[in-house]
Amino acid sequence: MTQNAKLRRKGRNTHNIESLTQISIDLFMNRGYDATSVEEIAKAAGITKSAIYYHVANKEELLRRAISNAVGKLFEILEEPAATEGTPLTRLEYIFRRLVEVEFDHLKEIALLLRVRGGSQTERWALEKRREFDRHVQELIVLAQDAGEIRDDLDALAIDRLVFGMLTWIPEWYYIGHRIPPGVLVDAALALIFEGIRQPDVAR
């Protein structure tokens, strides 16, 4: 066996599909998915390009693994008992809280999911899943308005987009280095969404 072949074999053994997915996420986040080549992934992993193809068929498979993991975690929230039982308001509160918690537990994968633009089949699938999650929450907002639990003078779609914007932006700025304890942030987010930041006794 040549020295080179030994190194390749070593590369195959020290990396698995999970570690390669993690390395790819960092590159996709820093350079963008389109701008990242399989060659760069191989270089960052310290293995050869052919060693990458030993694990995956192509670059998109690495994106799909990262993103489908994130999508799976988000949709699990909607199946949890507190997301399916109770009043629309308590279900919304629960979903928003869990959304932030899941974001912290899977920061990189979810930040990547939110950067997706729709070029490849995987990206289009991810956009469709994001919209599906969104529609679920929008329906709950309308139900909560109908039940008189949240204000009905505000447009349900606008509320949905604003709250999602706020919550889904979190992994993005955490990823680039802001540090607020997750618990502090979750509490601030829920208080802001439901009660607002104005001191209650201050005249409007």
Next chain:
Amino acid sequence: MTQNAKLRRKGRNTHNIESLTQISIDLFMNRGYDATSVEEIAKAAGITKSAIYYHVANKEELLRRAISNAVGKLFEILEEPAATEGTPLTRLEYIFRRLVEVEFDHLKEIALLLRVRGGSQTERWALEKRREFDRHVQELIVLAQDAGEIRDDLDALAIDRLVFGMLTWIPEWYYIGHRIPPGVLVDAALALIFEGIRQPDVAR
């Protein structure tokens, strides 16, 4: 003059630096800045690569023009009378409202500014300007808390990041096609931030 040379000359005449900047923004948004080549910009503009270099020194100059325009518009807000006079709370309300209005007026440039990651000198400059705008607002939040105008049980930095996340995400999802009338969205955003979405008489 050959047919080709005539076409090139035509290209130079029908495009100016402003129209090339606009074309570049769309490409940067759809494919990412790193992944977009000068060749692709030329192709999208229907002119030759050398005709591009007649107008700009390099790709980064197009990014710089787009982004510095957006940064300039954002910082103008902070100089406006209602952003510098009045209580910290009224100044915050004014800045948040104007931020959304300016986003709608310069949707593409600001969406691009918010996608910037810091690879090139221009991108690092843009990140620094975003942080500067941010610090200004953070200071106002602390002042408003000290004045008893906004709740001081919430972390000022957390409020700042959440509100900015909400407001700066707007161009991103408008860019990909959501349609809510700007006025409806501004009102919903301000109501959400300051009053929250819970119906006031609903028990917590």
